[in-house]
Amino acid sequence: MQTSVRIDGANCPTCFNETLEALAHLDGVRHVHGSFAGPCLEIDHDIPLETINSTIRGRLRGVEMFANEIRMVPLEPVPLTTPCAHHQPEVTDPTTPPGAGAGGNMFVPSMTLGEIVTRRPALAAELERRGLDYCCHGGRTLADAALEVGLDATTVADELSVIAVDEPAAAWASLGPCDLVDHIDSVHHRYLWAELPRVSALVDKIAAVHGDRHSELFEVQRLYRELRADLEPHLTREEQELFPRIRQLVAATDASSASTRALPAQIEALAGEHETVGALLEDLRRVTSGYAVPGDGCASYAACYRALADVETDTHIHVHKENNVLFPLVVRLEDKRAVTTRS
Numbered sequence: 223m224q225t226s227v228r229i230d231g232a233n234c235p236t237c238f239n240e241t242l243e244a245l246a247h248l249d250g251v252r253h254v255h256g257s258f259a260g261p262c263l264e265i266d267h268d269i270p271l272e273t274i275n276s277t278i279r280g281r282l283r284g285v286e287m288f289a290n291e292i293r294m295v296p297l298e299p300v301p302l303t304t305p306c307a308h309h310q311p312e313v314t315d316p317t318t319p320p321g322a323g324a325g326g327n328m329f330v331p332s333m334t335l336g337e338i339v340t341r342r343p344a345l346a347a348e349l350e351r352r353g354l355d356y357c358c359h360g361g362r363t364l365a366d367a368a369l370e371v372g373l374d375a376t377t378v379a380d381e382l383s384v385i386a387v388d389e390p391a392a393a394w395a396s397l398g399p400c401d402l403v404d405h406i407d408s409v410h411h412r413y414l415w416a417e418l419p420r421v422s423a424l425v426d427k428i429a430a431v432h433g434d435r436h437s438e439l440f441e442v443q444r445l446y447r448e449l450r451a452d453l454e455p456h457l458t459r460e461e462q463e464l465f466p467r468i469r470q471l472v473a474a475t476d477a478s479s480a481s482t483r484a485l486p487a488q489i490e491a492l493a494g495e496h497e498t499v500g501a502l503l504e505d506l507r508r509v510t511s512g513y514a515v516p517g518d519g520c521a522s523y524a525a526c527y528r529a530l531a532d533v534e535t536d537t538h539i540h541v542h543k544e545n546n547v548l549f550p551l552v553v554r555l556e557d558k559r560a561v562t563t564r565s
Contacts, residue, residue: 223266223267223268224264224265224266225264225265225267225271225274225301226262226263226264226265226301226302227262227263227265227274227275227278227299227300227301227302228261228262228299228300228302229261229262229263229278229282229297229298229299229300230297230300231297232261232282232297237281237282237283238256238261238282239344239345239347239348239385240281240347240351241256241263241277241278241281241282242254242256242263242385243348243381243385244277244280244281245263245265245274245277245278246384246385248267248269248273248274248277249269250267250268250269250273251265251266251267251269251274252266252267252268253265253266254266262302263278263299274299275298275299278297278299279296279297279298279299280296282296282297283295283296283297328383329364329379329382329383330364330379331363331364331365331368331375331376331378331379332363332364332365333363333364333379334360334361334362334363334364334546335349335354335355335356335359335360335361335362335363335364335367336356336360336361336542336545336546336547338356338364338382339356339360339539339542339546340392340395340542340546340547341392341395342382343392343539344385345382345385346535346538346539346542347535348381348382348385350538352368352371352373352378353371353373354367354368354371354373354378355367355500356538356542356546357496357500357537357538357539357540357541357542357545357546358493358496358497358500358541358545360542360545360546361545361546364378364379394543394547395547398472398551399468399471399472399548399551399552399555400468400469400472402543402547402548402551403465403468403469403548405543406540406543406544406548407461407465410536410537410539410540410543411457411460411461413536414453414457414533414536414537414540415457417529417532417533418450418453418454418533420529421446421526421529421530421533422446422447422450424522424525424526424529425439425442425443425446425526425530426443427522427526428519428520428522428523428526429442429443431520431522432518432519432520432523435518436516438509438510441509442506442509442510442530445502445505445506445509446506446530448502449499449502449503449506452495452498452499452502453499453537456492456495456499459492460492463488464485464488464489464492467484467485467488468485468548468552471485471552471555471556471559472555474559485552485553485556486553486556489549489552489553492544492549493544493545493549496541496544496545499537499541500538500541503533503534503537503538506530506534507534510527510530513527513528513530513531514527515527
């Protein structure tokens with residue numbers, strides 16, 4: 223049986239991906255395809271429809287206001303009489319190995335974590351859920367990273383391959399250095415400059431109101447202040463020093479200057495600062511038990527933890543773009559310019 227459903231109100235790509243995986247592991251489900259653009263799902267199954275719907279309700283939540291308080295509510299699947307409009311039929315290659323995902327996207331243990339996320343950004347959450355650090359350590363292969371956390375790399379690769387999210391390769395992955403710098407600045411830097419002060423106010427507010435019952439909030443407050451104190455000067459150094467040097471290198475205006483020759487050392491230093499930020503984000507997640515809001519938490523408590531989780535998610539993909547895409551691109555370009563200058 224082929225069932226297509228729309229899920230109005232779904233607004234979290236991570237939860238959407240987890241729902242796809244949960245459905246794929248149900249006995250009697252042969253294939254699941256999803257598009258967050260809908261959001262919609264197509265399920266090929268021979269189990270009762272209510273089992274499918276129950277799994278979706280248990281995984282996907284929306285946000286509604288009740289008496290000026292934000293609450294999470296389950297979402298109800300809406301049956302579609304025609305296949306999801308966001309699903310584009312694919313030509314199946316009979317030589318494609320089992321486990322290949324939508325569009326022939328197959329992942330193998332020899333791929334690096336950075337390659338996987340660049341190719342399918344939605345899988346970032348899947349790697350994080352398995353304890354695989356794709357941002358600060360995206361140069362490691364899936365095989366090495368899985369071994370370190372006690373997972374079977376082949377099993378993980380197969381699991382990633384069958385999560386059929388309708389998502390193209392990241393557009394930013396094919397940008398040149400200058401365009402990628404502009405993208406990082408406009409998408410991630412502007413977000414952090416706007417969000418970091420707002421989240422500070424939320425952290426201070428819930429620590430003052432709830433700290434007597436939840437003493438861990440004072441540790442959250444300390445860690446967040448340290449995170450902000452590290453991030454803001456880091457952003458400034460990138461915007462005032464690194465990014466202009468990259469533009470200068472690309473323009474080849476005096477590529478032999480001390481400014482552009484300093485790029486590799488500066489990149490190494492900034493990558494080290496990324497490690498520090500990553501460790502602070504990991505500590506915040508641990509102290510908050512994965513940003514789980516306690517039963518007596520108010521709307522501000524929920525808003526604060528949601529904002530902290532969003533900062534973590536955005537910073538991880540931000541660091542990935544720099545560590546695993548921009549920095550290697552710039553180092554290769556600088557090496558090429560240096561060879562040209564010497565000759």
